[in-house]
Amino acid sequence: MRFDTVIIGGGLAGMTCGIRLTEAGQRCAIVSQGQSAIHFSSGSFDLLGSLPDGTPVTDPVAGIAALAKIAPSHPYSRIGAERCARYAQEAPELLRGAGIRVAGDSRRNHFRITPMGKAKRTWLTIDGYLTADEADRLPFKTVCIVNVEGFLDFYPEFIAEEFRHRGIECRFGSFNHPDLEQIRKNPSEMRSANIARVFDREANLEALAEELRRLAPESDALILPALIGLVRNDSLEFLRSRVGHPIYLLPTLPPSIPGIRAQQALQHRFRALGGEYFLGDSVVSAELKGSRVERIFTANHGNIPFEAKHFVLATGSFFSKGLQATPDRIVEPVFGADTEFAPTRSEWYTLRFFDRQAYQAFGVKTDSSLRVLKEGQVLENLYCAGAGLAGFHPVQEGCGAGVSMLSALHVAENISGN
Amino acid sequence: MNNTYDVIIIGGGATGAGMARDCSLRGIRSLLLERSDISTGATGRNHGLLHSGARYAVTDRESAEECIRENMILRKIAAHCVEETDGLFISLPEDGLEYQSVFVDACRRAGIRADVIDPKEALRLEPSANPALIGAVRVPDGAVDPFRLTASNILDARTHGAEIRTYTEVMELLREQDRIVGVRAYDHRNHCELKFYAQVVVNAGGIWGHGIAAKAGITVNMLPAKGALLIFGHRVNNLVLNRCRKPADADILVPGDTISLIGTTSSKVPYDEIDHMIITPDEVDLLLREGEKLAPSLATTRILRAYAGVRPLVASDDDPSGRTVSRGIVLLDHATRDGMEGFITITGGKLMTYRLMAEWATDLVCKKIGNPERCRTAEIPLPGSTEDRREVEKKIRNKPIAQRRSSISRHGDQAVKIDSRTSIQNSLVCECEEVSIGEVEYALENLAVNNLVDLRRRTRVGMGTCQGELCACRAAGLMGRRDPVCARKAKADLVSFLNERWKGMAPIAWGDTLRESEYMTWVYESVCGLSDEAKTASK
Numbered sequence: 001m002r003f004d005t006v007i008i009g010g011g012l013a014g015m016t017c018g019i020r021l022t023e024a025g026q027r028c029a030i031v032s033q034g035q036s037a038i039h040f041s042s043g044s045f046d047l048l049g050s051l052p053d054g055t056p057v058t059d060p061v062a063g064i065a066a067l068a069k070i071a072p073s074h075p076y077s078r079i080g081a082e083r084c085a086r087y088a089q090e091a092p093e094l095l096r097g098a099g100i101r102v103a104g105d106s107r108r109n110h111f112r113i114t115p116m117g118k119a120k121r122t123w124l125t126i127d128g129y130l131t132a133d134e135a136d137r138l139p140f141k142t143v144c145i146v147n148v149e150g151f152l153d154f155y156p157e158f159i160a161e162e163f164r165h166r167g168i169e170c171r172f173g174s175f176n177h178p179d180l181e182q183i184r185k186n187p188s189e190m191r192s193a194n195i196a197r198v199f200d201r202e203a204n205l206e207a208l209a210e211e212l213r214r215l216a217p218e219s220d221a222l223i224l225p226a227l228i229g230l231v232r233n234d235s236l237e238f239l240r241s242r243v244g245h246p247i248y249l250l251p252t253l254p255p256s257i258p259g260i261r262a263q264q265a266l267q268h269r270f271r272a273l274g275g276e277y278f279l280g281d282s283v284v285s286a287e288l289k290g291s292r293v294e295r296i297f298t299a300n301h302g303n304i305p306f307e308a309k310h311f312v313l314a315t316g317s318f319f320s321k322g323l324q325a326t327p328d329r330i331v332e333p334v335f336g337a338d339t340e341f342a343p344t345r346s347e348w349y350t351l352r353f354f355d356r357q358a359y360q361a362f363g364v365k366t367d368s369s370l371r372v373l374k375e376g377q378v379l380e381n382l383y384c385a386g387a388g389l390a391g392f393h394p395v396q397e398g399c400g401a402g403v404s405m406l407s408a409l410h411v412a413e414n415i416s417g418n
Numbered sequence: 419m420n421n422t423y424d425v426i427i428i429g430g431g432a433t434g435a436g437m438a439r440d441c442s443l444r445g446i447r448s449l450l451l452e453r454s455d456i457s458t459g460a461t462g463r464n465h466g467l468l469h470s471g472a473r474y475a476v477t478d479r480e481s482a483e484e485c486i487r488e489n490m491i492l493r494k495i496a497a498h499c500v501e502e503t504d505g506l507f508i509s510l511p512e513d514g515l516e517y518q519s520v521f522v523d524a525c526r527r528a529g530i531r532a533d534v535i536d537p538k539e540a541l542r543l544e545p546s547a548n549p550a551l552i553g554a555v556r557v558p559d560g561a562v563d564p565f566r567l568t569a570s571n572i573l574d575a576r577t578h579g580a581e582i583r584t585y586t587e588v589m590e591l592l593r594e595q596d597r598i599v600g601v602r603a604y605d606h607r608n609h610c611e612l613k614f615y616a617q618v619v620v621n622a623g624g625i626w627g628h629g630i631a632a633k634a635g636i637t638v639n640m641l642p643a644k645g646a647l648l649i650f651g652h653r654v655n656n657l658v659l660n661r662c663r664k665p666a667d668a669d670i671l672v673p674g675d676t677i678s679l680i681g682t683t684s685s686k687v688p689y690d691e692i693d694h695m696i697i698t699p700d701e702v703d704l705l706l707r708e709g710e711k712l713a714p715s716l717a718t719t720r721i722l723r724a725y726a727g728v729r730p731l732v733a734s735d736d737d738p739s740g741r742t743v744s745r746g747i748v749l750l751d752h753a754t755r756d757g758m759e760g761f762i763t764i765t766g767g768k769l770m771t772y773r774l775m776a777e778w779a780t781d782l783v784c785k786k787i788g789n790p791e792r793c794r795t796a797e798i799p800l801p802g803s804t805e806d807r808r809e810v811e812k813k814i815r816n817k818p819i820a821q822r823r824s825s826i827s828r829h830g831d832q833a834v835k836i837d838s839r840t841s842i843q844n845s846l847v848c849e850c851e852e853v854s855i856g857e858v859e860y861a862l863e864n865l866a867v868n869n870l871v872d873l874r875r876r877t878r879v880g881m882g883t884c885q886g887e888l889c890a891c892r893a894a895g896l897m898g899r900r901d902p903v904c905a906r907k908a909k910a911d912l913v914s915f916l917n918e919r920w921k922g923m924a925p926i927a928w929g930d931t932l933r934e935s936e937y938m939t940w941v942y943e944s945v946c947g948l949s950d951e952a953k954t955a956s957k
Contacts, residue, residue: 040937042945116909118947150842152855152892161898161905184841187818188849253888254941318936325928345699349927353920353939354913354949359932360939395944 003029005415006306008283009314011036013386015266016408017312022273024416029276031298041259043251044112047123049398059107061085073391075403078368079410087409092124098269100262101127111135115251116155117162126258128236130248136166140220146173150190153253154225173215177207192252196230209242216245225252283334293382310415313384322388330362338365338373340390356396363390369414383411422615423449425783426601428588428630429622431461432769435571436776442578444791449614451603453587455872457568459624463727465672465681468500468560469770473665475524481746482528485770491796498802498830499567505559505658506544508551513663515553521662532557546655546713559658561674564769565875570800591633597759618783621763625692625730631763636756638763639733642692644726646701647681651720651883654678659712668708680709695726697925720930723922732766749778802830824852836860848889850882858896870915885919
C-alpha cells in the first residue's frame, strides 16, 4: 500500500496531523492500536498552564514566547513562538471542523472545573462543560450537584467542598432508573460508558429531565457528571430545553465520555476527508534505506508493507507504549530512535508522587523540524509529534493537548512544504 | 473518663494485638496504644510466610520447634488468615545435595515433617520452580496474611472488652520512684495529650521498643536489620519456594492471595533511619537475581512494588559487644533486670510466634497482678475462623461468586456482616481485588479504619495490579460522603495514599509500572487537578 504519509498513532497528535494533511490533499493513512490519552480527556484542551518553575500562565502565547529562553528544548521552543501562536489559532478551527464545539482563547486561559471541584487553567473547553474566567468566580450562587445512583467515578461531596470555599451553596441530587438497575446486576458495570448508553435512549433522558425539573427550582444551576451524549449530539440541549434551567457538565474519571466523543469525531472527520484509518493495528517492523524510512510492516497486514514519502511517529509516551522503559534506559520501540533520558534510574523520579518527575520529560530526540534522530543522524522523512517528544512536562506545565496539536500541525506543515 | 487499666500494651503489631486478645480472654482490663495504624511495623512488612520452622531447623532448633507448634495452632485458630500451601526446599546444582540430608535430619528432630521428593515430582507439584533443581524437600510451610491476622486479634480483643487506640503515640512513661505507673500519650487524630495508668506497662513496640524502653532510662540493645522484598503482580507459585542451603538473601518466594513475594535482603541500618526505609536499586537487583534462581519466570513477571521492614533483633544481655544476636523470643522483666517495677518488654521473635510471645508476656502480667487465669488463645478460634468457609458461603449466596469468595477469604465468617442486600452495595470499588461498596462500608464501621491506607490493610483496596489506579479515588469518595469535614480529609488522604503507593513503586518503576504511574499522574493530577493539594496535605 502506498500513501503520501503514514502516521503511526491515532491519538490527538496523529489525528490532527492526518486531518491537516488530508485537508491539504494528501493521501494519508493512520495506523492506530486503539486507546489513546484522549480517553482520559477532561473535556478541555490545555495549551500552557504554568511555566516549568510553576509560575501560572495567564496568556499562553506570551508564556510560550517566554519558554524560548527558560526552556529551549521544550517542543514549543523548538517549533518557535511565532509559529506556535499561528498553530494555536488553527487548532480550534480544526476541532470545530470535526464537529467538536470548543471555546477558548490562546491569549487568555480560562478555568475548567475538575471532577473534584478544583479549578485548572486551560485553553479550549467543549461546549456544555462548566468553566470560569476567574478561578473563584462561578456562574451561580446556589447549585445542585446531581449524580447517578451508585456511580463511583464522580465526587459530588468533593466538588461541594471546593465550591463552598467560594461561597457557593451546594445541594445534592441523585438519579436512578430501572435501566440502571439492569447495569448494576453486574457489579463492575457501573462505569461511565455503560451509563452513557442508558442516557442515549430518549425515554431515559426524558426521565432524567423530569428529575432535574424537580430539583431545579431550589438552585441557580444544576451540575451533572459527563455521562450523556455518547452517541446523541443534542443530549445537553435536549435536557436544557426540557428543564429550562442552566445545566453544566463536569468530567468524570476515565473512561471520559467527551474524550470518546472527540476521538470518534476526529476519526470521522479524517475518514470523511479520504484518510484511511487502520484501527487495532500496530507496527511490528520498519525498513530504512540510508537516512530514509522506506516502509513499515504491521501486525494485521503481515508482509504487505505500508510505503510512503513521509512517516509520522505519533505513538505517545509510556502509557501508549510509544516509549518503553527498561531498568536502565528508555526505548522507542518502532524505529529505535534516539531518546533523551537521565542515565541512572534514581534520577528518573523523586519519592513524592506529585513532584515534577524527570521521566515525564523523557522522549524521542528530534531536530527543529521535529524530524527523528537515530544514532545521531536525522531521518529525513520521519517526524515525531505529540507526547513522545522529549523536553516537556505535560501535566505540571498543563501543555499536553497543546504540544500534541501544535507539534502535529508543525509536522504537517513541514511535510506539505516539502 | 476512665483512664486506669490493669495493663497498657504499647504497640499494635501482631504481638501487641495478640496480647490484647490474650489479656481480654483472661479478664484483664487492657488498653492498647499504637502510634499509627495496626500492623504498620515489621508485622505488615515481611513475607507473610507461615513458617514450618524448617528454615531454622539446622541453625536454631528452639526457634524451629516454636515455629512448627505455632504453625499447627494458627491453622486451627486463624484458618481464614492461612493458606495451607506446603513448601519446597529446592537444591540447585550450585547448592549440591550435602545440605539436604543435614536439613532433613534437623527438621525431623525438631518435629517438622520433611519429605524428600523426586525432582520430577517437585516440578509437577510446582511448575514454576527452577527446572535445573537436583533435589527437593516438602515441608508444611504456608502463607499467612499478617494484616488479617492482626485485625482479627484486635477485633476479638475489642469484643472481649479491650480498648484499642490507634494513632495514639506514647510520649513518656510515667514513673513513681522505681515503678512505671502509666503513660503520657499524644492523640494524633484529636491533637491532644492523654494520660493512662495501669499496674503493668508492656513494651511490645518491635524495633521501636528500643526507644520506648529508653523513655524509662532502660537500655534494650536492639540491632535494626532491614529486609527488602518485592511483590509480583500475579501468583507465580502455589507452594512456598525456599533454597535448601544455609539461609541467605532473597531465597524465599511466598504465594499469597493474588500475588507472590520474594525476599529478603538483610542489612544493618542505623537506628535513626528505621522510620524511613528506602529500597535501593542494588537491593532490587539482588532480589531479582536470586529470585529468578528459585522461579525463572520471575524475570518476565511484572513487579508491583518494593518495600522493606525492620526486624527487631536483640543483642544478648550477656554480650556487651552486641554481636551475639538471638532470633528467638525475648521477654524482659525490668523489675528483675533493671530494678524497674511495672514494666516489661516483649520483643525478638517473629510473626509466626506472635501468639506465643503474647502468651509469655501475658503470663508474666498475670503473675504480677495476681490473675490465675490460664491462656486460651491456642484453643479458641479467632473471629473469622469460627465457622467452616463452606457454611459461610451458604449464608451469603446472594452475593456474586467472585466477591463471595474474596470477602470470605478476607473476613472469614465475618463476611456475613457485609451488607449485600442491594445492587449498589454489591457494586465494586476495586475490580482487581473484588472489593464491594458493602465491604468498604463494613470496614469503615467495624474495623477502625481512619484513612485509605488503613482501609487497604483491612480490605486490599488498592493492593492489586493497578495499585489503586481508580479504586483509591472511589474509596476516598465513599469515605468523604459523610460530611464536609470528611470530604476535605478524604481528599488530603487520597494524596497521602498516592504518595505511599508511589514510594513502593518508584524503586521498580520501569515497564508497566511506569506506564501505570504515568496514567495515575494524568488521572489524579491533570484530570482531577489534585496536585495543588499535595503541598498542603503533606504530613
